[in-house]
Amino acid sequence: MARCWLLLLLCAFLWPAVSATPCHHHDLHALRGFAEELGGGGALLRTAWSGASCCDWEGVGCDGATGRVTALRLPGHGLAGPIPGASLAGLVWLEELFLGSNSFVGVLPDELFGLARLRKLSLASNELTGELSPRLGELTRLTSLDLSDNRFSGRLPDVFDDLTSLEHLAAHSNDFSGFLPPSLASLSSLRELNLRNNSMSGPIARVSFSGMPFLSSVDFSTNHLTGWLPTSLAACGELRSLNLANNTLVGNIPSWMGEFDRLWYLDLSNNSFVGEVPRSLIRLMDLTTVGTSPGMALSNLPLYVNHNRRTLDEQPNTITGTNNTVRSGRNNTMSGNDNTVMSGDNNAVSGSFNTLVCGDNNVLTGDHHVVSGSNHIVTNSYNKVSGCTNNVSGSNHTVSGSNNTVSGSSNTVSGSNHIVSGSNKIVTGG
Ligand SMILES: *[C@@H]1O[C@H](CO)[C@@H](O)[C@H](O)[C@H]1NC(C)=O
Ligand SMILES: *[C@@H]1O[C@H](CO)[C@@H](O)[C@H](O)[C@H]1NC(C)=O
Ligand SMILES: *[C@@H]1O[C@H](CO)[C@@H](O)[C@H](O)[C@H]1NC(C)=O
Ligand SMILES: *[C@@H]1O[C@H](CO)[C@@H](O)[C@H](O)[C@H]1NC(C)=O
Ligand SMILES: *[C@@H]1O[C@H](CO)[C@@H](O)[C@H](O)[C@H]1NC(C)=O
Ligand SMILES: *[C@@H]1O[C@H](CO)[C@@H](O)[C@H](O)[C@H]1NC(C)=O
Numbered sequence: 001m002a003r004c005w006l007l008l009l010l011c012a013f014l015w016p017a018v019s020a021t022p023c024h025h026h027d028l029h030a031l032r033g034f035a036e037e038l039g040g041g042g043a044l045l046r047t048a049w050s051g052a053s054c055c056d057w058e059g060v061g062c063d064g065a066t067g068r069v070t071a072l073r074l075p076g077h078g079l080a081g082p083i084p085g086a087s088l089a090g091l092v093w094l095e096e097l098f099l100g101s102n103s104f105v106g107v108l109p110d111e112l113f114g115l116a117r118l119r120k121l122s123l124a125s126n127e128l129t130g131e132l133s134p135r136l137g138e139l140t141r142l143t144s145l146d147l148s149d150n151r152f153s154g155r156l157p158d159v160f161d162d163l164t165s166l167e168h169l170a171a172h173s174n175d176f177s178g179f180l181p182p183s184l185a186s187l188s189s190l191r192e193l194n195l196r197n198n199s200m201s202g203p204i205a206r207v208s209f210s211g212m213p214f215l216s217s218v219d220f221s222t223n224h225l226t227g228w229l230p231t232s233l234a235a236c237g238e239l240r241s242l243n244l245a246n247n248t249l250v251g252n253i254p255s256w257m258g259e260f261d262r263l264w265y266l267d268l269s270n271n272s273f274v275g276e277v278p279r280s281l282i283r284l285m286d287l288t289t290v291g292t293s294p295g296m297a298l299s300n301l302p303l304y305v306n307h308n309r310r311t312l313d314e315q316p317n318t319i320t321g322t323n324n325t326v327r328s329g330r331n332n333t334m335s336g337n338d339n340t341v342m343s344g345d346n347n348a349v350s351g352s353f354n355t356l357v358c359g360d361n362n363v364l365t366g367d368h369h370v371v372s373g374s375n376h377i378v379t380n381s382y383n384k385v386s387g388c389t390n391n392v393s394g395s396n397h398t399v400s401g402s403n404n405t406v407s408g409s410s411n412t413v414s415g416s417n418h419i420v421s422g423s424n425k426i427v428t429g430g
């Protein structure tokens with residue numbers, strides 16, 4: 001019985017320590033100072049942050065044993081003004097700082113880079129400006145860094161040598177310029193690298209990807225990167241998504257591009273590649289369409305489109321732009337001009353001056369197509385149709401082959417067994 005009481009007493013004594021860790025007074029002071037300096041939604045936060053048990057406050061996380069604040073998660077709280085650096089500096093045990101989707105302005109406070117224990121830092125979707133301090137390199141424990149969707153400018157500092165734990169690096173939709181920092185090559189834990197929609201220039205090969213075995217997603221699209229695709233990328237066997245669209249990359253598309261067995265998204269459109277896309281690309285197994293995004297978007301370059309082996313008949317590609325060549329493949333939807341479908345079935349083609357060299361059951365609209373094969377539906381004007389059983393309407397087509405149904409006017413029809421209506425000029429054959 002006495003032992004039971006003792007146990008109860010012990011429990012009653014220990015219980016509060018488990019439920020509400022007392023807040024370390026240094027951190028309480030720092031948090032109060034932080035809230036004090038916030039504009040916008042800071043007023044609401046000051047009301048919410050009352051009392052002294054800061055570990056229970058909204059968005060605050062503590063170490064259970066020490067009562068030190070380790071996390072501050074305040075995304076989307078309408079916070080405005082500069083990030084209160086001096087107060088943040090007091091939170092020396094901080095490991096996670098999430099201040100995204102607020103209205104913070106100004107440059108990053110230098111004190112931020114003194115938070116040596118930071119593992120996750122998100123400042124995305126604010127209105128932060130200025131250049132990124134080279135002191136970023138001091139945050140060597142970072143696993144995740146998101147600076148996206150701000151107004152940062154200048155170069156990305158070349159200070160990534162010691163950030164070997166970094167798995168996610170996102171800095172898209174800013175105004176970063178200059179060359180890619182070569183020290184990115186040291187990011188040996190990197191899984192995701194997103195520098196999309198900036199003004200980065202210079203050769204993409206300034207970064208070596210060979211030391212990034214876990215790299216899964218790379219998005220450098222909409223920059224001004226130049227040069228050839230770096231061979232070092234071939235070492236990234238985990239690559240699932242590669243978007244290099246909207247740059248000025250040159251050279252051939254190398255055959256090792258076909259060796260990323262896990263790749264499901266590839267966009268190389270709007271670059272200055274030459275030559276043909278290598279046949280090895282048909283090895284890509286998991287290319288798939290996600291939402292409205294095409295599994296492959298390779299517009300404005302000579303194109304070899306085929307389907308991945310697993311879903312040969314299921315996955316239509318969407319091809320837009322000009323002067324594409326689809327050498328094989330089915331169920332492609334093409335729009336734009338000067339496209340060539342060398343073979344393949346069930347394509348829907350619109351635009352002008354398209355050439356379908358062979359293939360069946362295509363639906364063509366637009367003008368000046370060259371069509372052969374069977375069972376096409378051709379409308380509009382000035383198409384050249386050969387082959388069998390095409391249903392041709394519109395005007396000024398040249399139709400040859402057999403069993404085509406031609407209506408409309410001013411078509412030139414040769415061959416046999418056509419059904420011709422309308423006022424066609426020249427009809428030869430049967
Ligand atoms: C690109 O970044 C700018 C800011 O630099 C932003 O205003 C724009 O919405 C972004 N565009 C896309 C498509 O993300
Ligand atoms: C091609 O990329 C450039 C540079 O990023 C961009 O300005 C342009 O709008 C892009 N063109 C198309 C058709 O996407
Ligand atoms: C390329 O740029 C165009 C025009 O700026 C934009 O609409 C398109 O989304 C960009 N493509 C990619 C893959 O970012
Ligand atoms: C591809 O075309 C064939 C024949 O018209 C059709 O049966 C099939 O459903 C189409 N596939 C897709 C994904 O559109
Ligand atoms: C498409 O290619 C033809 C020649 O093959 C060329 O005359 C035309 O300018 C090209 N169009 C575009 C938009 O590049
Ligand atoms: C040809 O196509 C038109 C319009 O697509 C359709 O109205 C007509 O019935 C078709 N004729 C034949 C013989 O398939």
Ligand SMILES: *[C@@H]1O[C@H](CO)[C@@H](O)[C@H](O)[C@H]1NC(C)=O
Pocket residue numbers: 381395396410
């Ligand atoms: C077809 O060609 C004739 C002259 O050969 C022309 O008068 C007529 O306008 C053309 N039709 C179309 C739709 O371009």
Ligand SMILES: *[C@@H]1O[C@H](CO)[C@@H](O)[C@H](O)[C@H]1NC(C)=O
Pocket residue numbers: 388389402403417
């Ligand atoms: C065209 O139609 C005729 C009879 O209507 C038929 O004998 C012939 O096999 C058809 N040819 C083709 C290529 O379909």
